[in-house]
Amino acid sequence: MNKLILGRYFPGESWMHHLDPRSKLLAAAYFILVIFLANNWQTYLLLWVFTIFVLYSSNVSFSVYLRGVRPLLWLILFTVFLQVLFTGGGVIYLEWGPITISEFGLLNGAYIFCRFVMIILISTAVTLTTKPIDLTDGINALLRPLRKLKVPVDELSLMLSISLRFVPNLLDETQKVMDAQRARGTEFGAGSLLQQMKTLVPIFLPLFASSLNRAEDMANVMEVRGYQSGEKRSTFRQLSWGIRDTASLLIMLLLTISMIWLRTETTGY
Amino acid sequence: MYNSNSKLRVIIICGIFAAITAILAQIEIPLPIVPISGQTLAVGLTATIIGSRYGAVAMICYALIGAVGLPVFAGFKGGVQVLIGPTGGYIIGFILTAYVTGLILEKTRFTVPMAMIANTIGMFITLIFGATQLKIVLDMTWGQALVTGVYPFIVVGLIKAFLASWLGITVRRRLVQARLITQPIKG
Numbered sequence: 001m002n003k004l005i006l007g008r009y010f011p012g013e014s015w016m017h018h019l020d021p022r023s024k025l026l027a028a029a030y031f032i033l034v035i036f037l038a039n040n041w042q043t044y045l046l047l048w049v050f051t052i053f054v055l056y057s058s059n060v061s062f063s064v065y066l067r068g069v070r071p072l073l074w075l076i077l078f079t080v081f082l083q084v085l086f087t088g089g090g091v092i093y094l095e096w097g098p099i100t101i102s103e104f105g106l107l108n109g110a111y112i113f114c115r116f117v118m119i120i121l122i123s124t125a126v127t128l129t130t131k132p133i134d135l136t137d138g139i140n141a142l143l144r145p146l147r148k149l150k151v152p153v154d155e156l157s158l159m160l161s162i163s164l165r166f167v168p169n170l171l172d173e174t175q176k177v178m179d180a181q182r183a184r185g186t187e188f189g190a191g192s193l194l195q196q197m198k199t200l201v202p203i204f205l206p207l208f209a210s211s212l213n214r215a216e217d218m219a220n221v222m223e224v225r226g227y228q229s230g231e232k233r234s235t236f237r238q239l240s241w242g243i244r245d246t247a248s249l250l251i252m253l254l255l256t257i258s259m260i261w262l263r264t265e266t267t268g269y
Numbered sequence: 270m271y272n273s274n275s276k277l278r279v280i281i282i283c284g285i286f287a288a289i290t291a292i293l294a295q296i297e298i299p300l301p302i303v304p305i306s307g308q309t310l311a312v313g314l315t316a317t318i319i320g321s322r323y324g325a326v327a328m329i330c331y332a333l334i335g336a337v338g339l340p341v342f343a344g345f346k347g348g349v350q351v352l353i354g355p356t357g358g359y360i361i362g363f364i365l366t367a368y369v370t371g372l373i374l375e376k377t378r379f380t381v382p383m384a385m386i387a388n389t390i391g392m393f394i395t396l397i398f399g400a401t402q403l404k405i406v407l408d409m410t411w412g413q414a415l416v417t418g419v420y421p422f423i424v425v426g427l428i429k430a431f432l433a434s435w436l437g438i439t440v441r442r443r444l445v446q447a448r449l450i451t452q453p454i455k456g
Binding site for chain 1: 276277278280281282283284285286287288289291292314318326329330331333334336337338339341347348349350353354355356407408409413417428432435436439440443444447449450
């Protein structure tokens, strides 16, 4: 359960760790767009080199990344399998009823596989090297322009911080309530479905009741201390955009240019 | 002043319910064939207790705390890669699911049969969103997406919908009795 409190953050001092959350978020989102520029093995190779470079610069061991990919692996392989079986064209290696394994099928399957794994790896790199609270600040900063469109960005980020802060508290409380009910003789996970459902009520009820009470208390406390929504807020944690961040975005630009160059050099469009 | 106060209350309630969803998502109720995760159950419960609009906001918040890397999705998953990945559609679907489930209950009555209808419709919304993203992300045909992402989950989904309805209505009634929420909830 400790995992739920720390998030997936791995503390460290790497290049990636020291980047501003804004530049990491921007770069990751941009990378996903760049992936769709790839259309042959040369471009995919370049993307792989870049991805491995990013993972290396995060200083988190590769096994941690692989653990992130593993739960999705079956689904990805299943898709690749469908692609291989049902995409025709090019040299045909095997034909059996409606199933054909062809050159294009295999290539397409491999490309989809690469696209996926790279997207997962890159976004994992961001979440592993940034604290949840910094990411929240980063998202808040990036969404700020939306305030002009009347999107309540500040309220949303307040809600996020409250949520992040309450996860460990509520976790503790759930554990306590469950223990308290156990002490009163409740057996969890035993009996018929109906009986099991009934044992859930005495967990949920105190949990929801205390949450609603706590929301009330918290609102009062914040108000007493002068919180007013819609006011300009200052922040305790300041984000700072450094030379590394500009450099990272320049690297992304370089990647785009080389991708486009490789595309036109090798396929002519 | 009063206005901003109630707005603040709503923000806090939505935040806390997102946190509750995060915790329930990690609980598994063991059933003979498939264990049921508390994730979808929590969506129904949230919608029943805090209503359509706040329920939907709480789900947006839930998706976002997952996106910033807290492993709040079922099975301790977290991070943007889950949301944009093949199975992320289900989580995005929760937002509309909570809204519609809550809305049906608000427009009718808070009874178990009505909740059952609302939660079943909600389940289909979740599944449709899930299958759509599955189709787009994995480049599947609609048929393949339905076979992988919808059909296997219908029976379990119905059991979950029943569970969410019964629990939601029971818990809600007691909370109303204790004057912790009003009928319907006011911000």
